[in-house]
Amino acid sequence: MTPEFLSTSQAAELLRASEASIRRWSDRGELPVQRVGRRRERRFRPADVERFRQVGQEAGARSADGPQAVIGGVAVEPFTHLAVFYDSDAGRIRMSGPFLAQGLLLGQPCFLMAAGEELDSYLEHLSATPGLDLKEAMRSGLLVVADGPGQTIAEALDFWERSFWQALDRPGVLIRAVGEMASERTTFVSEAEMLAYEAALNLSTKRFPCVVLCQYDVRRFDGPALLSALRAHPDLLQRPLRTLFT
Numbered sequence: 525m526t527p528e529f530l531s532t533s534q535a536a537e538l539l540r541a542s543e544a545s546i547r548r549w550s551d552r553g554e555l556p557v558q559r560v561g562r563r564r565e566r567r568f569r570p571a572d573v574e575r576f577r578q579v580g581q582e583a584g585a586r587s588a589d590g591p592q593a594v595i596g597g598v599a600v601e602p603f604t605h606l607a608v609f610y611d612s613d614a615g616r617i618r619m620s621g622p623f624l625a626q627g628l629l630l631g632q633p634c635f636l637m638a639a640g641e642e643l644d645s646y647l648e649h650l651s652a653t654p655g656l657d658l659k660e661a662m663r664s665g666l667l668v669v670a671d672g673p674g675q676t677i678a679e680a681l682d683f684w685e686r687s688f689w690q691a692l693d694r695p696g697v698l699i700r701a702v703g704e705m706a707s708e709r710t711t712f713v714s715e716a717e718m719l720a721y722e723a724a725l726n727l728s729t730k731r732f733p734c735v736v737l738c739q740y741d742v743r744r745f746d747g748p749a750l751l752s753a754l755r756a757h758p759d760l761l762q763r764p765l766r767t768l769f770t
Contacts, residue, residue, distance in 0.1 A: 529558070529567035538573055545693050549576070552664070593700060593735045594626065595619050602698055602733035605726055607757040609740045609750070613645065620702045620737050621649040627700040628661050629653070633691035635701040639671040642704040672703075672711030677721045680712075681728060688732040699734035705753070706744045715749060722756035 527534075535555075536543045547566070550557035556572040559565065592599045596619045600606070610616050624646070627634045636646055650658045650667075661667040668687065674680035684701075691699045705718065712718040722738060729736050740753055754760065 527570065529560075530570055530573060532566045532568075535568045535573050539577055541693075548693055593623060593698065595623055595735075595737070600735050602735060603730050604734075604759050605729040605736045605738070605757055606759055607722075607738045607740060607753050609742050609753075611742045613641075616642065616704075616739065616741065617645055617649050620739055621646060623735075623737060624667075624700060624702055625650055625653040625656060627698070628656055628658075628667060630698075631666065632698050632700055633666060633668075634661075635668045635670075635687065635699075637670055637672050637702065637708050638704040639707040639710070642707050643669065646702075672708035673721075675711060675713050676717060677724055680721045681724060684725065684728050688728065688734060692732070697733060699732060701734060701736045703736070703738045704741075705738055706741050719749065719752045719756060722753060726756070726758065 530538070532543050532546050536546045539546070546555065546568075549555040550566055550568075555568065555576050558567045558569075560567050592601055594600070595606070608619060610618070624634050624636065628650070636643070638646055647658065650656060650661075658667070662669065672680070673683040688699060691697065705722075709715055709718050712721065725736070738753070738757065740750060742750060745753070
């Protein structure tokens, strides 16, 4: 006989998640919960837990091999760290704009590191995306926006470590991140520190189901910096390079 209600531990077992994740989902209103008794303990209806599980499976089954992103018409699997090079304002969001919009429409956590006119171009694009409530995405934390991840390599890697773990709340999730490197450069102590961070980030992106796009405006970086950016993104060697120059 199916129980009328499930405890936090029972819901966690069914969803193959931690009890901490169950509490976070219920606190955010994503998993319906009822409070019972003097201690206000959480109780969950089995039907609500099953519905939540199915939603997570559907998000993870958007492709036959699991969640993927489409960038410039090319399917890109998780654990990928790419650089994109562009030379015009329109080229800036040609691939990265739809990349973020697709993720937000699928309910996937997205991160955007940008400031000034670069940030404005993304907000304008996302605001015009049919079916996407940009204000709600930002309010709920589905879209996280910042100038950059930190001032040093250590700070930046710590930011992504914490952010990626927090984003893993939902099963079958694909984490998406876009970094406008001209914006990020202003937050690091030096351009050399930022480029060294780019190389170090490869270790993190191989541990989490993420696709990270680092955007380089070739009008704002010199040749040696762009060469360092290419070297810092070995995943480029496994992709059609023509799709990453806009």
